Amino acid sequence: MLEIKDLSVRYPGGDQNALTDIDLSLSQGDFVCILGKSGSGKSTLIRSINSLQKPTAGEVFWQNQQLSALSEEELRKVRRQMGMIFQHFNLIPRLTVMQNVLTGSFGYRNSLKNLIGLFTKEEKQEAHQVIADVGLENMADRRVELLSGGQKQRVGIARALLQRPQVMLGDEPVSSLDPGTSNHIFSLLQQMHQTYHLLSIINVHDVELAKRYATRIIALKEGKIIFDGPPDQFTAKQFEETYDSRQAMVQKEPATN
């Protein structure tokens, strides 16, 4: 489904690569968590997958299409199959939950329709469905600025789902949230992963969350893959190698509320 071949990325003016010789093959059904110290290349990898970041060498293939060879229009089609959620949610605070979620349909519409903000009945029905999926059915008309961080990320997830994606990309989607809320968001991501038959690729700093939810962990160090395997094989030794430090403690299961 998604093939990454010999991918290297060096930012303009950088004296070393952000990513070096990345080779990966990812399939529908994989729930991948990417671990690594700050600066190890996690965001660059996510941004390379949806071609927000162009390769310096190597290539990303989506459904056998070489991303760097696609036209803008073809790339737009690929990107709408890849929903994305962000650390700071990237929502429009003064707009309602419904209005924010509806922006997820923009990839399917022409820019004039987007400009005048007219949505069809079907689009609104689909938006209601994904808002219900993320547990915000009673909040569709509430302004996003009035929501908690966890609720905002639920809106972010609903917006991504409205794209009817095949891939869910997450760039540290729980880094702004407390441990209990982070657990709820991961639990929701897991449910949506199963309901919508996704390939999920999520950057995360919390190793325990990764081990609890991922089917596959990929650890990066200085832009290279140093671990790729099931969570139970990511042991204290791998932790130490990834973070250059001993695992301080095993976190308790966060309370569910």
Ligand SMILES: Nc1ncnc2c1ncn2[C@@H]1O[C@H](COP(=O)(O)OP(=O)(O)OP(=O)(O)O)[C@@H](O)[C@H]1O
């Ligand atoms: N726009 C940019 N221009 C130049 N260098 C960059 C840019 N973005 C990232 N880098 C560099 O590329 C490397 C990888 O950065 P990246 O953001 O991918 O790491 P990360 O693992 O996501 O870090 P964090 O956990 O702090 O978000 C770092 O050395 C970083 O300084």
